Amino acid sequence: EVQLVESGGGLVQAGGSLRLSCETSGFNFDDYAMGWYRQAPGKEREGLSCIGSDGNLYATDSVKGRFTASRDSVNKRALLQIDRLKPEDTAVYFCTADVWCNAFPAKNGMDYWGKGTLVTVSS
Secondary structure (H helix, E strand, O other), X not given: OOEEEEEOOEEEEOOOOEEEXXXXXXXXXXXXXXXXXXXXXXXXXXXXXXXXOOOOEEEOHHHOOOEEEEEEOOOOEEEEEEOOOOHHHOEEEEEEEEOOOOOOOOOXXXXXXXXXXXXXXXX
16 A cells, blocks of 8 residues: 655745655555645645655746755655745645646546645744
8 A cells, every 4th residue: 555644844934944755555656756745725726846856856937946855765755845935835735646747737647645634833
């Protein structure tokens, strides 16, 4: 059974940083693309980044410059570093997995989803 478990969310002041982590199990991590999405209150789900099994990174324009996605094959986890946080970054952040990044950033584009971790940014 594929499992994706996010952690690292919380309450942070604007301008601060967070590192989100996604622990994985139930599939061969090195063969899968890992993606990050978020959903802000009252808004649609938004794709942020996807790193293919080959290491190619796809990122939407909204996150370029402040968000850094990476993957850790040793520990089989995906990471998302978010810097200079803004109140509009408040959202539930989801870790996702799929064989490819082809369907990214479609809001339901990835096959497997974690339950999400809440990030709240205060002004």
